[in-house]
Amino acid sequence: MSEALALIDYGAGNLHSVHNALKAAGAHHVTVTADPDLVMGAKRIVLPGVGSYKACMKGLDAIPGLVEALEERVLEDGVPFLGICVGMQLLATQGVEHGITCGLGWIPGEVRLIERTDPAIKVPHMGWNDVAHAHHHDGAELIEEGEAYFLHSYHFVPDNGRDIAAMTDHGGGLVAAVARDNILGVQFHPEKSQRYGLDLLTRFLDWKP
Amino acid sequence: MTVRIRVIPCLDVADGRVVKGVNFVDLKDAGDPVEQAQAYDAAGADELCFLDISASHEGRGTLLDIVRRTAEVCFMPVTVGGGVRTVDDARALLLAGADKVAVNSAAVSRPEVVNEIAEKMGSQCCVASIDARRVAEGKWEIFTHGGRKPTGIDALEHAVKLAELGAGELLVTSMDGDGTKAGYDLALTRTIADAVSVPVVASGGVGTLDHLVEGVTQGHASAVLAASIFHFGTYTIAEAHAALRNAGLPARA
Numbered sequence: 001m002s003e004a005l006a007l008i009d010y011g012a013g014n015l016h017s018v019h020n021a022l023k024a025a026g027a028h029h030v031t032v033t034a035d036p037d038l039v040m041g042a043k044r045i046v047l048p049g050v051g052s053y054k055a056c057m058k059g060l061d062a063i064p065g066l067v068e069a070l071e072e073r074v075l076e077d078g079v080p081f082l083g084i085c086v087g088m089q090l091l092a093t094q095g096v097e098h099g100i101t102c103g104l105g106w107i108p109g110e111v112r113l114i115e116r117t118d119p120a121i122k123v124p125h126m127g128w129n130d131v132a133h134a135h136h137h138d139g140a141e142l143i144e145e146g147e148a149y150f151l152h153s154y155h156f157v158p159d160n161g162r163d164i165a166a167m168t169d170h171g172g173g174l175v176a177a178v179a180r181d182n183i184l185g186v187q188f189h190p191e192k193s194q195r196y197g198l199d200l201l202t203r204f205l206d207w208k209p
Numbered sequence: 210m211t212v213r214i215r216v217i218p219c220l221d222v223a224d225g226r227v228v229k230g231v232n233f234v235d236l237k238d239a240g241d242p243v244e245q246a247q248a249y250d251a252a253g254a255d256e257l258c259f260l261d262i263s264a265s266h267e268g269r270g271t272l273l274d275i276v277r278r279t280a281e282v283c284f285m286p287v288t289v290g291g292g293v294r295t296v297d298d299a300r301a302l303l304l305a306g307a308d309k310v311a312v313n314s315a316a317v318s319r320p321e322v323v324n325e326i327a328e329k330m331g332s333q334c335c336v337a338s339i340d341a342r343r344v345a346e347g348k349w350e351i352f353t354h355g356g357r358k359p360t361g362i363d364a365l366e367h368a369v370k371l372a373e374l375g376a377g378e379l380l381v382t383s384m385d386g387d388g389t390k391a392g393y394d395l396a397l398t399r400t401i402a403d404a405v406s407v408p409v410v411a412s413g414g415v416g417t418l419d420h421l422v423e424g425v426t427q428g429h430a431s432a433v434l435a436a437s438i439f440h441f442g443t444y445t446i447a448e449a450h451a452a453l454r455n456a457g458l459p460a461r462a
Contacts, residue, residue, distance in 0.1 A: 013303045013304070013330060013331075013334065014308070016277075016280060016304065016305075016306055017280055017306055017308070020280055020281050020282075020284075020306070021284055024284065050330075050331055050333065050334065051330055051331030051333070051334070052331055055331075116406060119403075120429075122406060122407055122408040122431055123406055123407065124332065124333050124377045124378070124407065124408070125212060126212070126215075126333070126377070126378060126408050126431070127212045127213055127214075127215045127255065127256075127408075127431070127432070128212070128213040128215070128255055128461050129210070129211065129212045129213065130210055147213070147461055149255075149285070149286055150212070151286070151308070151333045152333065153332065153333065153377070169210065169211055170211060170212050171211075189286075191284060192284060192285055192286045192308060193284065193285075194250065194253070194284050194285055197284060198284060
């Protein structure tokens, strides 16, 4: 856990909360950075994110060389990666909030508005809810079943069900976590999920995909 | 299951100190908001609410420091309200570690501020506070200045408007009920909750665990806020969760 972890600083509102939680989970060398060179040297990468999909992707794109460095480090070098909330949604091909925005496209799929199937279903989906393993997923060793804090109006719909690591339920199934190879994305906020969230971060820090 | 009903203790803070008396047994400094927050975090509160009632400008800087120190040691969602007037006020609190900011009187004089915060920071972090008093059967009016000053604004219309402007949550406080321990104004809570698509937090008047349950079953709230019943140790967060579960509602174990 002493290896360098890059926490990507592109103006996301939950940056400091994620930083605090990573430290509490046992990370000793967290570099809060948007510098592509530092990303290239990182052994683990965490991408936070809250707010709108479009604003977050614009924030990432605005930093020259950052997306390229992330792609090289995560997709080619296989460094363990964790995306949180909108940081997870950015893994998708595109989001439809405030017009279509292209995402990173690492896990094919679309980010759509949560449908209110019933007047009692409130959007944003706000509060503690289940994190339940998805069937047929073998990359879910990081995700334990439990309760985590969610806060979102849009949700990730992956093209391929095999990329779904965990589900939750809010007027129908919503994806709680996606995983593929060395990439993990969680819709909920581990940094706000008390013991459950800190334990997940600790497992991520030890993860050897 | 589905999303859990949230139990939210609310701490009133002025000039960096918790205002209402608090009664946790093992606190070194019962007036320290950060220690209080940690105690509620450990007790399994679903969220925490800080309400800043500082009269002075100096108190604001202290509030940011409290939020920052709380975010270093508490890993639960924190809403901060009181004195949020502009996008910059909201941004400063969010960067300090708040997850949501509650806008109150600023949204009465200038509702667009809700839209500005939602556009810049996202609806998920923008809570609109609705402080209302009943003025006739089935009719409520927005009051400011701690419930003393009428505005002539219809509470339901105001609530619907702020939700349309992008508030991601409404904190509905009955100024008639506040401090009475007689229970929430259930008709007020329900009337607003049924009219909007965003979650509503019931607030003002809790004296018993049954009041929390009624806030959901009859008030149709998604979350229940209370202050003194938790601060004075009358009930624990765990007892509140158990009461909700015993009523057949989803709550954390």
